[in-house]
Amino acid sequence: MSHPSNIFPLKIDGVHVRKRGKVLLSDISLALGGDLTTVVMGPNGSGKTTLMRLMHGLERPRQGSLQWAIPNEQARSQQSFVFQTPIMMRRRVSENLRYPLKLIAMPKQEAETLVEKWLSLTGLSGKEKLPAQFLSGGERQKLAIARAMITKPQVLFLDEPTTNLDGQSTKEIEALLATVKADGTCVVVSTHDLGQAKRLADQVIFLNKGHMCEMTAASQFFKKPLSRPAQQYLDGEIVE
Amino acid sequence: MNDIWQGIVEALRLVFSFDADLFEIVLRSLHVTVTAVVIASAIALPLGAWLAVSRFRMRRFTIATLNALMGLPPVVVGLMVYILFSRSGPFGVFGLLFTPTAMIIAQVIIITPLIASITHQAIRDLWAEYHDLLISLNTTKRQRIATLIWDSRRSLLTASLAGFGRAIGEVGAIMIVGGNIDHVTRVLTTAIALETGKGDFALALGLGFILIALAFFVNMTIHILSKTEREGRW
Numbered sequence: 442m443s444h445p446s447n448i449f450p451l452k453i454d455g456v457h458v459r460k461r462g463k464v465l466l467s468d469i470s471l472a473l474g475g476d477l478t479t480v481v482m483g484p485n486g487s488g489k490t491t492l493m494r495l496m497h498g499l500e501r502p503r504q505g506s507l508q509w510a511i512p513n514e515q516a517r518s519q520q521s522f523v524f525q526t527p528i529m530m531r532r533r534v535s536e537n538l539r540y541p542l543k544l545i546a547m548p549k550q551e552a553e554t555l556v557e558k559w560l561s562l563t564g565l566s567g568k569e570k571l572p573a574q575f576l577s578g579g580e581r582q583k584l585a586i587a588r589a590m591i592t593k594p595q596v597l598f599l600d601e602p603t604t605n606l607d608g609q610s611t612k613e614i615e616a617l618l619a620t621v622k623a624d625g626t627c628v629v630v631s632t633h634d635l636g637q638a639k640r641l642a643d644q645v646i647f648l649n650k651g652h653m654c655e656m657t658a659a660s661q662f663f664k665k666p667l668s669r670p671a672q673q674y675l676d677g678e679i680v681e
Numbered sequence: 682m683n684d685i686w687q688g689i690v691e692a693l694r695l696v697f698s699f700d701a702d703l704f705e706i707v708l709r710s711l712h713v714t715v716t717a718v719v720i721a722s723a724i725a726l727p728l729g730a731w732l733a734v735s736r737f738r739m740r741r742f743t744i745a746t747l748n749a750l751m752g753l754p755p756v757v758v759g760l761m762v763y764i765l766f767s768r769s770g771p772f773g774v775f776g777l778l779f780t781p782t783a784m785i786i787a788q789v790i791i792i793t794p795l796i797a798s799i800t801h802q803a804i805r806d807l808w809a810e811y812h813d814l815l816i817s818l819n820t821t822k823r824q825r826i827a828t829l830i831w832d833s834r835r836s837l838l839t840a841s842l843a844g845f846g847r848a849i850g851e852v853g854a855i856m857i858v859g860g861n862i863d864h865v866t867r868v869l870t871t872a873i874a875l876e877t878g879k880g881d882f883a884l885a886l887g888l889g890f891i892l893i894a895l896a897f898f899v900n901m902t903i904h905i906l907s908k909t910e911r912e913g914r915w
Contacts, residue, residue: 499816518819528814531807531832540828541818 448509448516448595449475449627451496456505458491458651465491467651469505473629475595478622480638480659481631482671483648484680489631490525492648493598496629497522521589523599527581534576535560535569537584541592559587562620564613579610586617590626597621599630603637615640635675639663647671649680688886692894695887703888707895710868713781713855714848717788718796722841725793729800729840730826733808744801750794755787759854762787766858779860784868787854792844799840807833838907842900849896869895 451473458466466488473479473496481489494500495507498517509516530537535556542552560566563583568576573584582602589597599618603611618641622628632638638645642659647668654668666672670680695703732744764770766778766786777783807829815825830837852870859866861875869892876885 497817499813522813522817524813528811530811530814530828544818544820544824 446511446515447475448511448519449473451507451509453496453507454505456495456502456507458488458495458500459503460500464651465500466495469495469653471646471653471656475627477643478628478630478641479644479646480642481629481646481648482633482638482674483654484633484674486650487648488651489633489648490600491651492646493522493600493629493631497598519595521592521594521597523582523585523589523597523602525601525604527585529573529576529581529584532573533569534565534571534573534584537573537588538591541588545592555591559591563587563617577610579606579613582606582610582614583617586614586621590621590624593624594626596627596629599628601631601633603632603634611637647674649674684882684886687883688890691883691887692890695891703891705864706867706869706872706888707891709781709866710849710870710892710895711899713784713788713868714845717785717792717848718841718845720785721789721793721796721844722837724789725796725840725844726800726830726837727826728793729797729802730804730830732797732801733804734822734825734829747794747798747801751798753791753794754853755791755851756853756857758787758790759857762790762854762858778858779862779866781859781866783858784855784866787858788848788851791851791854792848795847796840796844799843800837803833803836803840804829835907838903842903845899846896849899850892 453469453471453473456466456469457464469492481492483489491500495502497520498513499522507513530540532540538556538559539552542555547555556569557566560569563580563586565576565580565584565587568580573581576584586597586599586602602618603614606614615637618628618630628641630641632641639659642662644656644658645662646656647654647662647666647670649668649670654670655662655666657667661667662671663675666675673680732740732747762783763778766772766775766783768778777786808825811825811829811832815828820828850870852874855866855868856871856874859868859871861867861871867875869888873885873888873892876882876888
């Protein structure tokens with residue numbers, strides 16, 4: 442079996458995203474390697490979700506360029522995205538997990554082994570026959586992560602994965618992300634939970650009003666951010 | 682009221698006397714309608730799903746036209762099929778006029794827009810829910826359509842049953858293209874029209890009750906077999 446080409450680095454150069462006349466992202470330039478966990482931070486409406494969707498190819502830049510190391514269409518198959526509100530297919534839990542494997546025509550035996558593995562990793566063993574929409578919020582998010590990870594992508598995007606979840610579910614999801622990271626998958630996660638950002642981040646991208654204020658190593662960012670909006674954000678002030 | 686009561690008695694008499702003519706008509710009704718529903722569903726389900734996931738010029742016009750075609754007058758459809766399949770028509774060479782096949786063709790034309798339109802509505806709602814996920818998973822258009830059809834199969838069953846309901850009770854088109862020929866193209870609805878015309882209201886009503894019972898039976902059977910409205914199912 443041939444190994445897929447490394448899709449990193451991702452290079453974004455002077456990208457603007459506009460939708461229905463509103464500027465969502467303005468002049469974003471950055472380069473992303475595959476070895477660090479990146480946390481995208483910023484206040485509500487700063488463009489976190491749009492930036493994540495842009496990187497994954499769900500949004501198109503109006504200006505500027507975005508290029509993975511391999512053609513973007515090929516790179517998409519090496520990425521997965523977990524949405525803020527997990528999208529549950531109207532199927533059983535196990536069928537939700539099996540779905541991405543069917544798309545890549547994985548042999549049944551191999552697919553079943555992976556389904557078992559991820560049911561076990563997410564603590565959903567015993568619930569595989571339940572309709573996915575019967576799961577709790579935390580379980581749905583874990584199932585969404587498992588479904589995203591089951592094809593072993595090179596990068597996993599998570600858009601505010603623990604919003605509205607309780608502490609225990611957040612803890613379980615962060616533990617799952619640690620497993621994902623240890624497995625060699627690059628994690629890019631957006632959050633406005635400072636504690637979570639500190640626990641997960643190797644580097645931080647800070648956005649405000651569609652502009653990228655900074656992209657800094659986490660140790661530097663949480664000690665002394667380079668931009669004033671980021672400092673205001675960390676101080677709990679209203680960001681201007 | 683007396684006529685209705687006599688109709689019920691006549692219906693029971695026909696059923697429990699195992700009237701051979703009645704069973705022949707019932708079986709023909711089922712054969713024509715079920716075949717039409719299967720063919721129409723095979724066309725309309727993918728068409729409705731394709732319309733829901735595709736963006737093209739004139740899309741809104743196409744959907745509006747499809748919705749308008751739901752109200753296609755059966756008599757007009759019958760007349761057009763008659764002209765197309767009559768001896769002098771373009772398809773006259775097939776000799777299908779006044780056969781069950783012509784009745785099936787007319788019914789397919791009548792119910793395809795209905796099934797496609799309901800399918801489009803059901804799939805459009807599911808597509809709105811699944812859109813980001815299916816794009817993110819890099820699915821092809823064919824895979825998207827197959828997934829959406831499978832995951833909304835219970836709604837689509839309702840679409841097909843709506844088609845069945847319209848087809849089983851249809852009389853105008855099949856009377857024109859079938860001709861209501863005894864032992865050849867007579868079905869329940871055309872038999873009812875005939876008996877009403879002859880003034881035998883009790884027999885017409887009896888056949889009417891059998892028609893209602895048949896439609897009810899088919900719907901219930903499919904409902905039970907597909908296990909809809911059970912806990913844990915969609």
